Structure formats: C-alpha cells, structure tokens
Amino acid sequence: MPTSAEITAFLEKEFPQTKCMVESVGEQSALVRHPIGFDELRPGGTVSGPALMAVADVGLYVAILGEIGMKPFVATTNLNINFLRMPTAEKDIMGDCKLIKVGRTLIVGEASLYSDGNPTKPVAHIVGTYYVDWEAKPNE
Numbered sequence: 001m002p003t004s005a006e007i008t009a010f011l012e013k014e015f016p017q018t019k020c021m022v023e024s025v026g027e028q029s030a031l032v033r034h035p036i037g038f039d040e041l042r043p044g045g046t047v048s049g050p051a052l053m054a055v056a057d058v059g060l061y062v063a064i065l066g067e068i069g070m071k072p073f074v075a076t077t078n079l080n081i082n083f084l085r086m087p088t089a090e091k092d093i094m095g096d097c098k099l100i101k102v103g104r105t106l107i108v109g110e111a112s113l114y115s116d117g118n119p120t121k122p123v124a125h126i127v128g129t130y131y132v133d134w135e136a137k138p139n140e
Contacts, residue, residue, distance in 0.1 A: 007065050020058040025066035028099035032059040033092050047087040056111040056126035059095035064107055073136030078129040087123040088115040
C-alpha cells in the first residue's frame with residue numbers, strides 16, 4: 001500500500017488546492033493536519049464549518065488511498081458532521097480518521113477533529129461515505 005510520502009506527492013499533484021498535510025497513514029486510518037489562518041476563520045474568531053469539513057473529507061480520502069491504493073476513482077457520496085465545540089483559532093486542526101467498513105463499491109469512515117495539542121476534546125465528529133469506481137482511468 002502507498003506510504004505517507006507517496007500519498008503526499010499524489011495530493012500535491014492531483015489536489016494542489018488542499019492545505020491539508022498528511023501526518024501519518026496506517027491500517028485503515030490517517031492523521032492529517034490543516035494549518036489555520038485568516039482564510040479558515042469566520043466572524044467570532046473560530047474556524048469555519050467548511051474548513052472543518054474539508055479536513056475530514058481529505059483525511060478520510062487519505063485513509064482510503066492508504067487502504068486501497070491510488071488507482072481507483074473515489075468520490076464522496078455523503079458527509080455528515082456534528083460540531084461539538086469551538087476550535088481554537090490559533091492552532092492547526094487535526095483530523096484523526098478511521099475507516100469503519102471497506103466494501104466493494106462503498107467505504108464508510110469517521111473522523112474526529114481537534115485543535116492541535118488537545119486530542120481529548122474533539123471539535124467535530126464526521127461520518128463519510130465514499131464510492132469507489134474500480135474501472136475509472138486515472139487522469140494522465
């Protein structure tokens with residue numbers, strides 16, 4: 001299966017708009033980091049919901065790539081988020097992502113997001129479902 005470095009290189013090439021960084025990839029899991037700056041904040045001085053959803057979506061995508069490889073087409077079909085508490089605007093957001101079920105065409109995973117340094121106080125919990133098209137040809 002792909003390494004963290006291989007997945008990072010893939011994301012840099014195929015998904016350059018993401019600010020998420022791969023911290024680690026394990027067995028059906030991934031840890032990603034998203035630096036927080038002005039673009040990720042909303043009024044009130046907290047991290048925006050779309051930024052949190054992006055961390056979860058990219059983190060689950062990384063966990064999937066680590067599990068099945070980087071050849072098949074993977075698309076998000078559902079993403080459900082529960083906001084639990086306000087994240088710290090001065091700290092990176094960490095996404096601890098785990099795959100719950102890896103099926104033939106659907107993969108389900110969950111992500112726990114927290115402000116860096118505070119993993120016991122999650123700021124959001126996300127469940128995502130992804131469709132895998134094993135016949136799709138990668139862009140070249």
